[in-house]
Amino acid sequence: MKKKLLNAFIPALIVSIASSAVLANITMDERTIPTPVGISSEMANVIEKRVHPPVMPVPESTEAWLAFQSQFNMAGIELAQKGMDRLGVTYEAKSYAGVDTFFVTPKELSPEYQGKWLIHLHGGAFVFGGGESALREAAWIAGGLGAQVISIDYRKPPLHPFPAALEDTVAVWKELMKTQKPEATAIFGTSAGGNLTLATVLKLQQMGLPTPGAIYAGTPVTDLKLTSDSWYTMKGLDPLGQREGLIQATIDLYADGEGLANPLLSPIYAEIEDFPPTLFLTGTRDLLLSDTVRMHRLLRSADVETLLHVYDGQSHADYMAGLLADVPESDDAIREIGLFFNKHLK
Amino acid sequence: MKKKLLNAFIPALIVSIASSAVLANITMDERTIPTPVGISSEMANVIEKRVHPPVMPVPESTEAWLAFQSQFNMAGIELAQKGMDRLGVTYEAKSYAGVDTFFVTPKELSPEYQGKWLIHLHGGAFVFGGGESALREAAWIAGGLGAQVISIDYRKPPLHPFPAALEDTVAVWKELMKTQKPEATAIFGTSAGGNLTLATVLKLQQMGLPTPGAIYAGTPVTDLKLTSDSWYTMKGLDPLGQREGLIQATIDLYADGEGLANPLLSPIYAEIEDFPPTLFLTGTRDLLLSDTVRMHRLLRSADVETLLHVYDGQSHADYMAGLLADVPESDDAIREIGLFFNKHLK
Numbered sequence: 001m002k003k004k005l006l007n008a009f010i011p012a013l014i015v016s017i018a019s020s021a022v023l024a025n026i027t028m029d030e031r032t033i034p035t036p037v038g039i040s041s042e043m044a045n046v047i048e049k050r051v052h053p054p055v056m057p058v059p060e061s062t063e064a065w066l067a068f069q070s071q072f073n074m075a076g077i078e079l080a081q082k083g084m085d086r087l088g089v090t091y092e093a094k095s096y097a098g099v100d101t102f103f104v105t106p107k108e109l110s111p112e113y114q115g116k117w118l119i120h121l122h123g124g125a126f127v128f129g130g131g132e133s134a135l136r137e138a139a140w141i142a143g144g145l146g147a148q149v150i151s152i153d154y155r156k157p158p159l160h161p162f163p164a165a166l167e168d169t170v171a172v173w174k175e176l177m178k179t180q181k182p183e184a185t186a187i188f189g190t191s192a193g194g195n196l197t198l199a200t201v202l203k204l205q206q207m208g209l210p211t212p213g214a215i216y217a218g219t220p221v222t223d224l225k226l227t228s229d230s231w232y233t234m235k236g237l238d239p240l241g242q243r244e245g246l247i248q249a250t251i252d253l254y255a256d257g258e259g260l261a262n263p264l265l266s267p268i269y270a271e272i273e274d275f276p277p278t279l280f281l282t283g284t285r286d287l288l289l290s291d292t293v294r295m296h297r298l299l300r301s302a303d304v305e306t307l308l309h310v311y312d313g314q315s316h317a318d319y320m321a322g323l324l325a326d327v328p329e330s331d332d333a334i335r336e337i338g339l340f341f342n343k344h345l346k
Numbered sequence: 347m348k349k350k351l352l353n354a355f356i357p358a359l360i361v362s363i364a365s366s367a368v369l370a371n372i373t374m375d376e377r378t379i380p381t382p383v384g385i386s387s388e389m390a391n392v393i394e395k396r397v398h399p400p401v402m403p404v405p406e407s408t409e410a411w412l413a414f415q416s417q418f419n420m421a422g423i424e425l426a427q428k429g430m431d432r433l434g435v436t437y438e439a440k441s442y443a444g445v446d447t448f449f450v451t452p453k454e455l456s457p458e459y460q461g462k463w464l465i466h467l468h469g470g471a472f473v474f475g476g477g478e479s480a481l482r483e484a485a486w487i488a489g490g491l492g493a494q495v496i497s498i499d500y501r502k503p504p505l506h507p508f509p510a511a512l513e514d515t516v517a518v519w520k521e522l523m524k525t526q527k528p529e530a531t532a533i534f535g536t537s538a539g540g541n542l543t544l545a546t547v548l549k550l551q552q553m554g555l556p557t558p559g560a561i562y563a564g565t566p567v568t569d570l571k572l573t574s575d576s577w578y579t580m581k582g583l584d585p586l587g588q589r590e591g592l593i594q595a596t597i598d599l600y601a602d603g604e605g606l607a608n609p610l611l612s613p614i615y616a617e618i619e620d621f622p623p624t625l626f627l628t629g630t631r632d633l634l635l636s637d638t639v640r641m642h643r644l645l646r647s648a649d650v651e652t653l654l655h656v657y658d659g660q661s662h663a664d665y666m667a668g669l670l671a672d673v674p675e676s677d678d679a680i681r682e683i684g685l686f687f688n689k690h691l692k
Contacts, residue, residue, distance in 0.1 A: 024380065024381050024394045025378045025379065025380050025381075026378070026379045026398070026582070026583055027376065027377070027378050027379075027582070028374070028376065028377050028378075028379060028581075028582045028583055029376055029581075029582055030373065030374065030375050030376045031373070031374050031578060031579075031581065031582075032371045032372070032373050032374075033371065033372045033373075033374060033575070033578045033579060034370065034371050034578065035370050035371075036574070036575035036636065037569070037572040037573065037574060037575070038569070038574050038575060038614075038636055038639075038640040048370045052372070223383070223384070226383040227383065228382070228383060228384050228658070229379070229382035229383070229384060229630060229631070229658060229659045230630060232377060232379045232380065233377075233379060233579070233580075233583060233630070233631065234579075235374075235375075235377065236372070236373070236374045236375055236377075237372055237374055237579060268384075284575060284576060284579070284635055284636055284639060285575070285579065289630055289656075290382065290384055290630055290658045290659070293384075293630060293656040293657070293658050294384040294658050296655075296656070297655070297657070297658070297678070300655070300678075300682070301678065307653070308654050308655070308656060309642075309643070309646070309654070310635075310639040310642070310654060310656060311639070311643070312574070312575060312636045312639050312640050312643070313575050313636070332643070332646075332647065336646070
């Protein structure tokens with residue numbers, strides 16, 4: 001047995017420092033991944049039964065983007081309606097501060113959310129997920145927490161790139177602050193909605209406005225400039241697909257030429273001094289696992305009160321499965337969000 | 347564009363419930379993984395320069411295991427010595443409560459650790475990492491925190507399988523409790539040492555003995571019975587290697603016929619009612635990512651005070667690289683451990 005092998009085995013990390021071989025790129029072999037053992041049968045059912053979509057083409061004109069966007073949202077609208085029926089959640093479309101919004105109301109309002117509205121920013125790669133399809137996460141949270149939610153149908157590309165979405169979220173925030181205290185208010189969202197949640201806080205700080213009492217950022221994309229590790233490691237395992245192609249195109253469409261290192265686009269590049277208490281959710285099979293844990297560490301480095309919950313075997317935003325079925329991990333996520341909001345919202 | 351594709355794209359998780367296609371196993375294609383963008387240049391240096399060892403054969407006799415074990419530990423002893431020199435940490439080998447231990451002392455004792463000893467349980471797949479090679483993590487923590495550490499060189503297979511190690515850890519605990527309060531004492535360890543840290547607490551609870559004020563379980567193996575997801579997803583990316591073969595053999599050697607669902611072997615099967623505050627560390631490229639996050643969730647489900655920190659791009663126990671070099675992520679881990687101990691140790 002050569003000493004080099006011995007060295008490399010258990011203390012691989014430590015030996016490496018003295019090693020001279022360079023292996024910047026690591027090749028991972030093809031593999032077959034069984035259903036995770038560490039998840040509920042209900043979540044296993046979700047994972048086993050879904051279809052992984054093929055790579056989809058990038059629309060080549062504004063018209064093609066608009067048509068694609070509209071088709072996309074139709075599927076989400078149907079799911080949102082099913083979820084709202086299941087959870088007994090209702091909504092009203094309103095123009096609020098000049099912005100399209102949905103005011104979402106649970107069947108039963110929990111005592112801690114009486115007279116209080118939470119703000120929701122939907123996901124969908126900055127381009128998709130608008131209209132009533134925004135109501136999927138809003139309904140899941142409204143029903144799960146027993147809370148009233150304002151879901152912002154912020155303006156989106158291709159017609160309204162950055163910073164239109166943030167202008168809308170800030171406008172709604174300012175309007176709501178006329179009747180509600182910031183420390184009593186949470187903003188939340190998943191994926192691009194997690195990005196916008198973080199970016200909205202940064203924008204409010206830039207403007208010298210008060211910030212929310214707590215936020216929940218579900219598996220947020222935090223680095224639009226560089227491709228975080230899990231985009232490579234989880235490719236093909238997470239049904240979200242891949243960054244190359246359509247998703248990168250949505251990022252470019254959203255940024256519209258603005259430098260991607262702008263923290264309002266990529267919150268990971270923010271200089272954090274203080275920040276509201278932040279809850280992060282993600283999964284071990286999530287393409288945005290790396291984006292999420294990087295942001296968690298950035299906030300921790302500034303001593304922000306922040307919690308990270310990582311669900312085993314879950315791909316992008318799988319914790320939201322509770323919209324359409326009873327899934328223990330979804331109940332657990334709701335419980336964590338509720339505990340966090342109850343602790344930090346005044 | 348077929349509706350099925352639209353459905354499956356953004357809300358893949360949600361559509362899946364209604365889908366009829368079954369894909370229990372997912373095939374991940376071969377891929378090349380570049381150095382993560384979300385890490386320090388120092389950690390990138392660690393990752394890029396190390397050699398991934400080939401699969402090693404399983405020893406076929408007690409004598410072969412003993413020889414392998416001894417060779418293995420030699421490499422670790424050398425690294426421990428380098429680390430202790432670098433950090434100015436010293437040690438004394440002692441028999442304490444009839445158990446082989448190392449009393450590890452930092453160059454400078456921090457005020458909060460005056461008159462207080464922390465207990466360390468080393469890693470090494472239950473079989474390796476003994477003798478002075480145990481001092482790697484002990485030295486890193488002693489030097490990093492400025493704390494005195496008793497590192498237990500617990501008995502190991504092939505001569506001493508389960509429950510010998512736990513008998514040793516409990517014996518040391520009971521002896522130390524004659525001069526130190528449990529709520530002022532932390533137990534910690536990484537990998538198999540994380541498993542033993544968790545199992546020692548469970549054993550103390552079974553015996554009706556007081557438990558530590560806080561524990562830190564670094565990327566612990568918590569499920570010896572079933573193979574958690576990240577053993578599949580991270581295979582070939584984490585230089586630790588693979589579960590099949592040598593590592594599974596060490597598990598079998600350690601369990602020695604005891605059922606692997608015994609929580610003292612696999613803490614994930616414990617029924618948790620209360621548990622000391624627990625800090626978990628792991629990485630997004632860690633073969634034990636799933637074991638770690640599963641245990642974090644189990645403790646959370648019982649309302650235990652527990653924090654999870656996941657380092658981007660790190661494989662198994664990479665956070666410990668600070669033993670031999672200045673690595674910001676290692677400093678960050680030390681900072682988190684220190685904050686956690688300071689908060690919870692009385």
